Amino acid sequence: MADKTKKLIADTFLAIAEGLETGTFGAKPKIAVTAMGSEHGEETVMEGAVKAARAGADVYFIGTITHPEVTTVPVADEDEAHKKMEELLETGAVDGAVTMHYPFPIGVSTVGRAVTPGKGHEMFIANTTGTSSTDRIEGMIKNAIYGIIAAKACGVADPTVGILNVDGARQTEGALKTLKENGYPITFAESARADGGCVMRGNDVLMGSADVMVTDSLTGNILSKMLSSACTGGSYEAVGYGYGPGIGKGYDRLVMIISRASGAPVIAGAINYAAQLVRGKVFEVAAAEFAAAEKAGLEKLLAERKVAANKSAAPAEDVVAPPKEIVTAQIPGIEVMDLEDAVKALWKEKIYAEDGMGCTGPIVRVSEANKDRAVEILKAAGFVS
DSSP: OHHHHHHHHHHHHHHHHHHHHHSOOSSOOEEEEEOTTOTTOHHHHHHHHHHHHHTTOEEEEEESOOOTTSEEEEOSSHHHHHHHHHHHHHHTSSSEEEESOOOOOTTEEEEEEEEOTTTOOEEEEEEEEEESOSSHHHHHHHHHHHHHHHHHHTTOSSOEEEEESSTTHHHHHHHHHHHHHTTOOOEEOOOSSTTOOSEEOHHHHHHTOOSEEEOOHHHHHHHHHHHHHGGGTTSSBOSSOOSEEEEOTTOOOOEEEOOTTBOHHHHHHHHHHHHHHHHTTHHHHHHHHHHHHHHTTHHHHHHHHHHHHHHHHSOOOOOOOOOOOOOOEEEEOOOGGGHHHHHHHHHHTTOOOEEEEETTEEEEEEOGGGHHHHHHHHHHTTSOO
């Protein structure tokens, strides 16, 4: 009994010492990392694993080399490494895993985390790999929720949400604002550019104007690569946390993605990101966020989105333009693919309009006298929010 008591006391003091050193207390999250396949070799992955271990993670290195500060799980090749990773996750031997590729199902995609160069601000990129939906707009709406989940699980209690100015941004903005009006709590970011708004410019990416930057996963993947490797010329990802965890409704496996070009600092960041998500109970956060979004009408909104998409695919109605007049008033916030339909919607109401491209994106131009009425028509038709 005395020996057991001594061991308990020793373990307690060791845990306190490690907590004081790393800044984290309690059981260490167990995170596996697959090492084979890196363009920089297993040694670079091990360097990242050791950094993460020193920061408070219990790291399981799936590969061929060893280090006293991590647990090596020996494997012969990449295929065996992935099978071992799956086994460790399935049995609960580890809480999460970091790997270079993973076949997520449709509906699940990853939330990256980057350090932006303008102000050193951390930003969650929603999303970076995987596919939230086969419909672009639906995918971006879901990405916003996935990004909020990741941010909240990492301790950002009220993350600001910005939408990158890509195709679908305005429709995504309108849908998210409808969710907010229906009771889902979203705090929208404000662009650092003079015209403001929650639709973000390239400047905002560099400055980190939003805690969560919403975009499609292909664009998000490019952003992650550029932000992490810009200072090295692209060959070595040196900054940030990688491409993040796969998140989706009902998905409960913590798998983090890094690139074959990820360097030791990013690998360490990805493991620490995983550990933080474990401590932050990411799947409990996800369940609460999905429940709140659904209470605010998410499923109904997405169903309406599908109906609208089907309508837009139908043959366009042939509408004759009203008599031409001087158009100096600009109405922004319309998707480029919707410009022609938006103009025809106004023609149908006997308002002369022309399409155009302003410095912040697509615009519809009308006379000053018709602007207010034109805005109301376009809002009612769903072209602007």
